Amino acid sequence: MSSTAAGWLQVALLVVALVAVHKPLGDWMARVFTTDAAPDPAPEGPKSRLLPRGHWRVERLVYRAVGVDADSEQRWPVYLRSVLAFSLVSVLFLYLLQRVQQWLPLDHEMAAVEPGSAWNTAVSFVTNTNWQGYSGESTMGHLVQMAGLAVQNFVSAGVGIAVAIALVRGFARSGTDRLGNFWVDLTRAITRVLLPLATVAAVVLVLGGVVQNLSSGTDANTLAGATQFLPGGPVASQEAIKELGTNGGGFYNANSAHPFEGPSAWISLFQVFLLLVIPFSLPRTFGRMVGDRRQGLAIVGVMAGLATASLALTSWAQARAGGAALQLAGAATEGQEVRFGGPLSALFGTATTLTSTGAVNSMHDSYTPTGGMLVLANMMLGEVAPGGVGSGLYGMLVLAVVAVFVAGLMVGRTPEYLGKKLGRREMTLASLYVLVTPVLVLTGTAIAVVTDTGLSSLLNSGSHGLSEVLYAFTSASNNNGSAFAGLSANTPFYNTALGLAMAFGRFLPIVLVVALAGRLAVQGKAPVTAGTLPTHQPLFVGLLGAVVLVVVGLTYFPALALGPLAEALA
Amino acid sequence: MSALRSGRQLVAAVRALLVATVVLGLAYPLLMTGVAQLIAPARADGSLVSVDGSVVGSSLIGQSFTDSDGEPLPEYFQTRPSASSYDGAASGGSNLGPNSEELVAAVGERRAEVAAFTEVSESEVPADAVTSSGSGLDPDISPEYAAIQVERVAEARGVPVDDVQALVDEHTDGRDLGFIGAPHVRVLELNLALDEQLG
Numbered sequence: 071m072s073s074t075a076a077g078w079l080q081v082a083l084l085v086v087a088l089v090a091v092h093k094p095l096g097d098w099m100a101r102v103f104t105t106d107a108a109p110d111p112a113p114e115g116p117k118s119r120l121l122p123r124g125h126w127r128v129e130r131l132v133y134r135a136v137g138v139d140a141d142s143e144q145r146w147p148v149y150l151r152s153v154l155a156f157s158l159v160s161v162l163f164l165y166l167l168q169r170v171q172q173w174l175p176l177d178h179e180m181a182a183v184e185p186g187s188a189w190n191t192a193v194s195f196v197t198n199t200n201w202q203g204y205s206g207e208s209t210m211g212h213l214v215q216m217a218g219l220a221v222q223n224f225v226s227a228g229v230g231i232a233v234a235i236a237l238v239r240g241f242a243r244s245g246t247d248r249l250g251n252f253w254v255d256l257t258r259a260i261t262r263v264l265l266p267l268a269t270v271a272a273v274v275l276v277l278g279g280v281v282q283n284l285s286s287g288t289d290a291n292t293l294a295g296a297t298q299f300l301p302g303g304p305v306a307s308q309e310a311i312k313e314l315g316t317n318g319g320g321f322y323n324a325n326s327a328h329p330f331e332g333p334s335a336w337i338s339l340f341q342v343f344l345l346l347v348i349p350f351s352l353p354r355t356f357g358r359m360v361g362d363r364r365q366g367l368a369i370v371g372v373m374a375g376l377a378t379a380s381l382a383l384t385s386w387a388q389a390r391a392g393g394a395a396l397q398l399a400g401a402a403t404e405g406q407e408v409r410f411g412g413p414l415s416a417l418f419g420t421a422t423t424l425t426s427t428g429a430v431n432s433m434h435d436s437y438t439p440t441g442g443m444l445v446l447a448n449m450m451l452g453e454v455a456p457g458g459v460g461s462g463l464y465g466m467l468v469l470a471v472v473a474v475f476v477a478g479l480m481v482g483r484t485p486e487y488l489g490k491k492l493g494r495r496e497m498t499l500a501s502l503y504v505l506v507t508p509v510l511v512l513t514g515t516a517i518a519v520v521t522d523t524g525l526s527s528l529l530n531s532g533s534h535g536l537s538e539v540l541y542a543f544t545s546a547s548n549n550n551g552s553a554f555a556g557l558s559a560n561t562p563f564y565n566t567a568l569g570l571a572m573a574f575g576r577f578l579p580i581v582l583v584v585a586l587a588g589r590l591a592v593q594g595k596a597p598v599t600a601g602t603l604p605t606h607q608p609l610f611v612g613l614l615g616a617v618v619l620v621v622v623g624l625t626y627f628p629a630l631a632l633g634p635l636a637e638a639l640a
Numbered sequence: 641m642s643a644l645r646s647g648r649q650l651v652a653a654v655r656a657l658l659v660a661t662v663v664l665g666l667a668y669p670l671l672m673t674g675v676a677q678l679i680a681p682a683r684a685d686g687s688l689v690s691v692d693g694s695v696v697g698s699s700l701i702g703q704s705f706t707d708s709d710g711e712p713l714p715e716y717f718q719t720r721p722s723a724s725s726y727d728g729a730a731s732g733g734s735n736l737g738p739n740s741e742e743l744v745a746a747v748g749e750r751r752a753e754v755a756a757f758t759e760v761s762e763s764e765v766p767a768d769a770v771t772s773s774g775s776g777l778d779p780d781i782s783p784e785y786a787a788i789q790v791e792r793v794a795e796a797r798g799v800p801v802d803d804v805q806a807l808v809d810e811h812t813d814g815r816d817l818g819f820i821g822a823p824h825v826r827v828l829e830l831n832l833a834l835d836e837q838l839g
Binding site: 071073075076079080083132135136137138148151152155156158159160163205207208216217218220221224225253256260265268269272273276277278279280281282283284285287288289290291292293294295296298299300301302304306307308322323324327328329330333334335336338339392393394395396398399400401402403404405406407408409410411412414430431432433435436437438439442529530534537554555556637640 | 646649650651652653654655656657658659660661664665666668669670672673675676677679680683684685686687688694695696697698700701702703704705706707708713716720726727728729730731732733734735736737738739740743744746747748751766767768770771772773774775776777778779780781782813815816817818819820821822824828831832835
């Protein structure tokens with residue numbers, strides 16, 4: 071079988087698996103976030119008696135420990151304050167944990183993490199970015215990995231889901247100032263979605279060869295008579311949630327390319343499935359909760375269309391092996407593992423940058439010029455195809471609001487989406503959302519390339535050097551976390567600047583989204599008339615796809631032209 | 641009033657994080673470690689390979705087959721170039737760009753070295769033999785890279801080419817399920833088999 075044919079069969083298997091799982095998982099999540107007491111419309115929720123509908127006993131214990139009334143709902147400012155308070159506490163705790171790890175058990179003689187790096191890493195994992203300026207196997211003891219980093223892998227994904235659900239409730243509800251209870255949403259996202267799925271995934275990973283132990287490592291005496299250190303660690307448990315929560319922070323420096331994280335090709339493909347499954351299921355949840363599954367189908371259609379186009383282009387570019395060095399070698403195998411091969415590497419690279427994952431099974435810095443540009447462009451689209459866990463859905467819904475507004479301008483009517491009028495305040499929030507990340511990316515890159523300290527970290531020079539910096543700020547601001555890893559980012563400048571980009575890139579959009587959700591929920595529902603733009607038909611799918619590409623993509627064209635595009639054409 | 645409410649959320653946040661740390665940060669990974677050690681202890685410990693009771697490596701982790709001066713040993717199948725020299729404590733790739741002059745030079749040099757060492761023409765040297773992997777610990781080589789090394793290994797060991805070829809075939813994996821990933825040769829296990837069977 072040719073490599074190309076095998077490559078597309080891999081994609082076919084992945085698509086079949088996603089199609090099969092998105093329905094039950096999407097429906098399940100809709101049920102999870104539609105409580106009995108809440109005034110959610112759940113006209114056709116599946117009725118299963120296997121699990122109780124209200125709070126689970128273990129959840130009641132959690133609510134008691136946290137000290138919240140799980141049956142009272144929050145207005146949007148309180149919901150937002152809960153999100154921000156939880157994230158702030160998380161950053162402080164994770165920072166502290168890294169700074170004192172040498173005094174804690176399971177540190178494996180790792181020293182305290184440097185303050186700059188500890189700040190960067192704390193923000194990185196709390197914001198679901200998992201940008202890693204450090205090298206896992208030589209910096210983090212097992213306790214920090216488990217009790218610090220992996221915990222944030224769960225809860226940052228939970229926060230993403232909670233915010234997305236709040237926005238969906240904004241559309242689904244009318245005439246109320248209540249958005250739900252953040253603590254309940256966060257708890258349920260973990261007890262009913264992330265933890266069960268991660269447990270199953272971790273077992274599969276172990277069976278596939280991913281390590282799971284508490285050893286500090288083994289010294290092997292190699293055949294050639296040298297000594298080789300073989301690291302240990304509770305990797306599978308962390309790997310599972312790293313992909314499932316679209317986090318992406320590798321236990322080891324080489325991430326999922328490391329044979330202990332990605333031991334075989336089928337495991338790598340399984341990881342691609344894990345990182346796509348929740349983002350591709352959430353539109354179904356959305357459709358269910360707003361009482362019209364076709365709306366979810368339209369959203370997932372745009373996501374799938376963009377993803378397919380990006381994958382086809384990247385696979386083609388990587389197979390062509392552009393770039394002087396790769397031409398000379400004969401294939402784009404630099405930074406690539408033999409067991410994965412070209413097509414699976416391109417698939418992983420595409421999936422990880424289209425979501426907010428940032429895990430890698432091959433090194434993006436060594437991709438062909440066009441391939442490298444495409445994974446960069448994937449992130450620039452705002453990670454909405456399908457995007458991160460939760461953040462992908464709320465990002466796409468904001469863009470849908472913009473698309474409806476654009477359509478409204480064309481025909482001269484007040485734009486409405488799902489019966490909600492989009493007035494000046496709503497559009498202001500949506501527009502600010504769209505502007506936040508480009509401002510962070512372009513400002514950050516500009517500052518880096520005009521300062522000596524910014525330029526001194528570059529491994530490659532010329533246009534590829536610019537790409538390294540552009541990639542770093544794009545990755546941080548979009549909370550992706552993958553890197554053109556030639557950039558030596560563990561410096562005071564990059565630790566600080568990228569830390570700020572990650573924090574603003576995560577929380578400014580969340581503030582805007584929760585505020586938007588609050589405004590939408592208080593509105594009544596406008597009746598559908600002959601003049602209402604149908605938002606479940608191919609016309610709207612095409613319009614939304616175009617809005618994503620034009621509004622977001624073109625923002626970055628000048629920067630892309632100077633970096634990867636210049637390199638591809640050179 | 642607002643400060644008071646924010647304070648209440650902060651207290652809830654601290655408590656929630658503590659619960660999460662205990663459940664997700666300790667109970668979950670420790671439980672998974674227990675399960676892993678129960679259902680697949682060898683794999684959970686890193687698929688270690690032992691000879692006469694001493695660990696010689698992991699079947700998942702590549703190693704270099706060079707002498708103490710870094711010269712390749714002709715009697716062993718050689719692994720790919722590694723940006724980290726197969727240091728298990730420093731995984732990672734070269735991260736050199738596709739047009740990097742350094743990478744162009746390295747590829748050219750490696751091609752000449754492999755061709756000379758293996759006594760084949762430069763055009764026969766496959767891409768994986770002249771490029772470094774993403775992990776720096778790639779345990780595998782392509783079947784093409786193994787194929788050009790068969791004669792050299794047989795000659796260095798003074799054994800028939802067919803015997804070496806048979807072992808190569810034995811240690812070559814196709815794509816998973818026939819279409820996932822790429823065909824590859826497991827080098828450590830192959831070299832171990834050579835030592836054991838064709839000393």
